Amino acid sequence: MPCDANSSQVNMLWFNWHLGATLLINWILIIYCFFRCPQLETMSLKRSNMAQVVLNCPLLHELDIGSCHKLPDAAIRAAATSCPQLVSLDMSNCSCVSDETLREIASSCANLSFLDASYCPNISLEVCYRVCYHFAHID
Secondary structure, eight states: OOEEOOOSSOEEEEEOOOOOOOOSSGGGOOOOOEEEETOEEEOOTTTTOOSOEEOOOOTOOOEEEETTTTTTTTHHHHHHHOOOTEEEETTTTTTOOOOHHHHHHHOOOTTTOOEEETOOTTOOOHHHHHHHHHHEEEE
């Protein structure tokens, strides 16, 4: 069941998944979600059960996909690298994030000033050191 959030006016989307919070759409049933919101600046999908997300949000500054355990590594990489204005990325507790994704984010997200990749078991300490060196200014 795809959902399509298309709007030229939306600048913030915040999906909350706290303790079975009621939403208009049952997020458990969503397998694929597509967002095309050219004015969107902030998006939180934290703790959602989405198995795929495609972003076309050129002005997105903040992306929170923390604890999205069903998002595969390739989807996380594509989501982060398709947002050239990204300043803040939280992908903590994403069990699928790999070294390759972290390297790709470091090389393509030049404006990044906050990155949370804590509790991502597939990221090596070596790549963390390289990314920290690359982003000496990062929080």
